[in-house]
Amino acid sequence: MTNYDQIDFSPLLALSDSEVVTQSPVRDITLASGAVLALITLDNGRDHTRPNTLGPATLTALGQTLDSLRARAAAGEIQAVGITGKQYILAAGADLSEVSSVGSKDNARLIAQLGHHVLGKLSELGVPSFAFVNGLALGGGLEIALNSSYRTVDASAAAIALPEVFLGIIPGWGGAYLLPNLIGIENALEVVISNPLKQNRVLKPAQAFDLGIMDAIFPAATYLEDSLRWADGVLGGTVKVPRKNEPGKIERLTKWPLAIKVARTMLESKIGTMPRSPYAALDLLDKARSGTKAEGFAREDEALADLVTGDQFAASMYAFDLVQKRAKRPVGAPDKTLAKKVTKVGVIGAGLMASQFALLFVRKLRVPVLITDLDQARVDKGVAYIHKEIGKLEAKGRVDADTANQLRALVTGTTDKSRYADCDFVIEAVFEEVGVKQSVFAEIEAVVADDAILATNTSSLSVAEIGAKLAHPERLVGFHFFNPVAVMPLIEIVKTSTTSDAALSTAFVVAKGLGKNAVLAADAPGFVVNRLLAKVMGEAARAVYEGTPVADVEKAFGPLGLPMGPFQLIDLVGWKVAAHVQDTMVTAFPERFYANENFHDLAELSEVVEKDKGGRVTGFTKQADRIVKKAAGSTATPAAEILRRVQDGLAQEIRLMLDEGVVPEVEDIDLCLILGAGWPFIDGGATPYLDREGASERVFGGTFHNPPIRGIAG
Numbered sequence: 001m002t003n004y005d006q007i008d009f010s011p012l013l014a015l016s017d018s019e020v021v022t023q024s025p026v027r028d029i030t031l032a033s034g035a036v037l038a039l040i041t042l043d044n045g046r047d048h049t050r051p052n053t054l055g056p057a058t059l060t061a062l063g064q065t066l067d068s069l070r071a072r073a074a075a076g077e078i079q080a081v082g083i084t085g086k087q088y089i090l091a092a093g094a095d096l097s098e099v100s101s102v103g104s105k106d107n108a109r110l111i112a113q114l115g116h117h118v119l120g121k122l123s124e125l126g127v128p129s130f131a132f133v134n135g136l137a138l139g140g141g142l143e144i145a146l147n148s149s150y151r152t153v154d155a156s157a158a159a160i161a162l163p164e165v166f167l168g169i170i171p172g173w174g175g176a177y178l179l180p181n182l183i184g185i186e187n188a189l190e191v192v193i194s195n196p197l198k199q200n201r202v203l204k205p206a207q208a209f210d211l212g213i214m215d216a217i218f219p220a221a222t223y224l225e226d227s228l229r230w231a232d233g234v235l236g237g238t239v240k241v242p243r244k245n246e247p248g249k250i251e252r253l254t255k256w257p258l259a260i261k262v263a264r265t266m267l268e269s270k271i272g273t274m275p276r277s278p279y280a281a282l283d284l285l286d287k288a289r290s291g292t293k294a295e296g297f298a299r300e301d302e303a304l305a306d307l308v309t310g311d312q313f314a315a316s317m318y319a320f321d322l323v324q325k326r327a328k329r330p331v332g333a334p335d336k337t338l339a340k341k342v343t344k345v346g347v348i349g350a351g352l353m354a355s356q357f358a359l360l361f362v363r364k365l366r367v368p369v370l371i372t373d374l375d376q377a378r379v380d381k382g383v384a385y386i387h388k389e390i391g392k393l394e395a396k397g398r399v400d401a402d403t404a405n406q407l408r409a410l411v412t413g414t415t416d417k418s419r420y421a422d423c424d425f426v427i428e429a430v431f432e433e434v435g436v437k438q439s440v441f442a443e444i445e446a447v448v449a450d451d452a453i454l455a456t457n458t459s460s461l462s463v464a465e466i467g468a469k470l471a472h473p474e475r476l477v478g479f480h481f482f483n484p485v486a487v488m489p490l491i492e493i494v495k496t497s498t499t500s501d502a503a504l505s506t507a508f509v510v511a512k513g514l515g516k517n518a519v520l521a522a523d524a525p526g527f528v529v530n531r532l533l534a535k536v537m538g539e540a541a542r543a544v545y546e547g548t549p550v551a552d553v554e555k556a557f558g559p560l561g562l563p564m565g566p567f568q569l570i571d572l573v574g575w576k577v578a579a580h581v582q583d584t585m586v587t588a589f590p591e592r593f594y595a596n597e598n599f600h601d602l603a604e605l606s607e608v609v610e611k612d613k614g615g616r617v618t619g620f621t622k623q624a625d626r627i628v629k630k631a632a633g634s635t636a637t638p639a640a641e642i643l644r645r646v647q648d649g650l651a652q653e654i655r656l657m658l659d660e661g662v663v664p665e666v667e668d669i670d671l672c673l674i675l676g677a678g679w680p681f682i683d684g685g686a687t688p689y690l691d692r693e694g695a696s697e698r699v700f701g702g703t704f705h706n707p708p709i710r711g712i713a714g
Contacts, residue, residue, distance in 0.1 A: 004113055011110060012107060016056040020053065021057045022042050023045070024040050024065045027039055031232040032229065032232055033236050037078065039132075040081070042084070052085055052090070052141070054140045058095070066081075066125065069125060070124070081122075081129045081130070083130070084131075085135060090135055093141050094173075096320065105712065108712070115172065119147040120297070123149065128150060128234065128235065130148060130150045130234075132152055135157050143178075150241060152218060153216075154218065154220050155219050159204075160207075161195060164281075165196040165281050166196035170277055170303050172300045172304030176300055178293075180285050181250065183211050185250075185256045185260070188285055192281050193281050197270070197271065256286075269616055275312065276310065284299055284303060311710055318685075319681040319684045326667055330508060331665065331668065332664050333504070334501040339506040341424065342365065344369075344425075345361045345365065345368070345370070345425050347429060348430055349372075349429040349430045350382030353485070354371060355371070355386055359486070365514070366410070367410065369411050371412075371413045372413065379415060380413065383412070386408075387411070390404050417443050420444055421447050425506065426454055427479055428440055432461065434466055441470060459577070464497065476498075477494065479511075480527060482529070494523050497523075504520075517671075520664065522661055525588035526584060529673065531585065532654070534582055534585040534593060535653050536562075538649075539594065540570075540642075541582075541599070543642045547633040547637075548642070550620055551619055556642040564615070564616075564678075571617070575602055575603035576603040578599065579602075598630070608620065608624045650686055651695040651696050652699045654704070657669065673685045687704035688704075692709075
């Protein structure tokens with residue numbers, strides 16, 4: 001096995017000039033029993049907005065600290081070692097900027113080995129080690145705790161997780177070996193693979209304790225004192241630390257391989273076989289059921305080196321940067337000081353979408369929200385839905401009883417449009433037809449103040465046309481949500497040629513207040529996400545009407561890495577909505593987009609497709625099949641041809657969108673697809689993938705990124 005003591009890690013230090021080093025100062029604490037615990041406090045000297053991270057210089061310094069503590073333990077000066085973090089944060093894991101610039105596969109392997117070398121010292125000090133998880137612990141931060149002898153957690157810690165699979169890599173500093181051997185294979189599969197693939201779900205402290213990751217949980221107000229008292233009890237033998245899954249209690253012969261088999265089948269059904277990191281993690285978890293820790297760490301070294309140098313990790317880092325940085329500073333947003341202060345919101349409509357809007361506005365902005373509709377029965381139904389959803393939040397402990405009552409009191413409904421008079425921001429959620437939207441805005445404009453902002457949630461109609469009959473069209477802005485409203489993080493903010501900076505600034509400030517990421521888009525058909533999804537769905541439909549079985553079409557789209565196949569996506573969006581969007585795009589660009597009149601016939605059915613247990617589309621229902629066959633050909637299109645068509649179609653459309661100025665830059669296209677369509681991080685959105693696959697070169701003789709976003713050559 002690898003002898004980490006004999007490895008030269010100096011090449012990594014040469015790469016870490018820009019690292020924000022997290023220091024590891026030590027102070028001795030004499031416990032009530034008289035035992036001395038040396039407490040390390042990780043601190044990078046920045047506030048909580050810049051979490052501690054673990055780069056090469058940080059790890060090297062921590063390793064030196066642990067070596068000195070081991071010597072002190074051998075001399076009898078200390079009886080335990082503790083490690084904690086600055087306020088609110090233990091560590092947010094590896095310094096990804098350092099990891100993504102390693103330069104070679106050898107250096108990538110060194111990063112894995114350095115992490116194992118240093119964090120592994122926590123279990124080799126000659127005295128017990130205690131991880132006091134006082135806040136955020138992600139990736140390497142959690143692996144600090146896993147390498148320690150015992151773990152406590154602050155009940156208010158923001159998040160605990162191993163998110164590596166989400167980023168195209170694996171837990172590479174002990175997590176893939178230590179975790180399943182601590183909490184069992186089923187729980188480890190959830191933490192290492194399932195949660196990252198569920199939009200990077202994290203654990204709350206209580207969940208981490210219940211799973212057995214943490215040995216004790218204490219309230220924030222007395223967290224460190226309680227943890228030190230508990231550690232003293234452990235050292236003195238008065239506190240027993242039962243582990244739910246002691247090595248002898250974990251069933252390895254039958255349950256472990258069966259859980260791996262079930263997980264593999266589920267992965268293939270849910271995400272296909274293109275993403276590499278989930279399967280690499282699955283293999284590591286499988287092999288962790290036997291062998292030594294040293295063998296497990298060596299396997300992690302190789303897996304991490306392989307993935308860090310691959311295309312998917314490079315694309316993931318590009319996507320990560322978009323979401324963490326660009327999304328927080330929207331390009332093209334006017335100065336926020338121009339925004340109108342929003343003290344009351346109006347929502348036109350009381351249907352499901354409108355009610356979801358109202359719920360989000362009242363929860364996030366905590367201002368009065370008014371909903372209206374054509375009759376009182378619809379209004380009452382909408383208000384009842386909102387009140388019920390607030391009740392659910394209360395039942396889950398997301399809001400307390402007083403807050404729930406306050407939120408309910410802020411929501412009112414009426415058929416009287418004059419009640420919009422004091423609204424600062426009014427958004428419509430009515431039928432997707434220009435005339436209907438023009439009519440409702442005409443009513444509202446006659447009532448609201450001259451500087452009130454009007455917003456339309458249209459998914460593909462011209463915002464300028466919707467506002468064409470307004471006396472003040474400059475106050476109108478597109479404010480396009482994605483479904484489900486509470487979950488999807490993107491809002492496309494659409495600017496017309498007349499939209500004022502005040503209206504635009506208000507829209508961006510409101511979006512931020514709602515906890516959403518906003519991207520500026522021009523008033524073009526389909527804006528960004530729906531224009532490109534219409535291309536995907538249109539090519540899928542074209543193949544079906546040529547005579548390709550729907551299940552084969554779904555499989556042909558697999559290499560795109562989308563979270564669901566095209567017909568599964570259509571079924572989620574709604575066949576009527578999809579038919580409308582396709583009509584819009586075909587009307588605007590008949591030479592580039594495909595639609596079939598049968599879309600509307602299919603949309604009238606209660607069920608159009610059949611699905612397997614994993615939700616994947618396996619075929620049409622009998623009724624839908626009869627409708628399709630009326631217009632379908634009899635020649636199946638090869639999968640490679642279907643895939644090439646959609647790749648080239650996307651490359652062409654994105655190039656045209658950039659030429660037309662639909663978004664400021666290509667990064668905004670990818671940001672929209674990641675946040676609004678769930679386009680996977682491992683693709684980096686669409687454009688890095690299209691560059692790698694040669695579609696960009698085929699279509700316009702170049703690439704979207706220069707140089708293309710690729711992994712490191714071994």
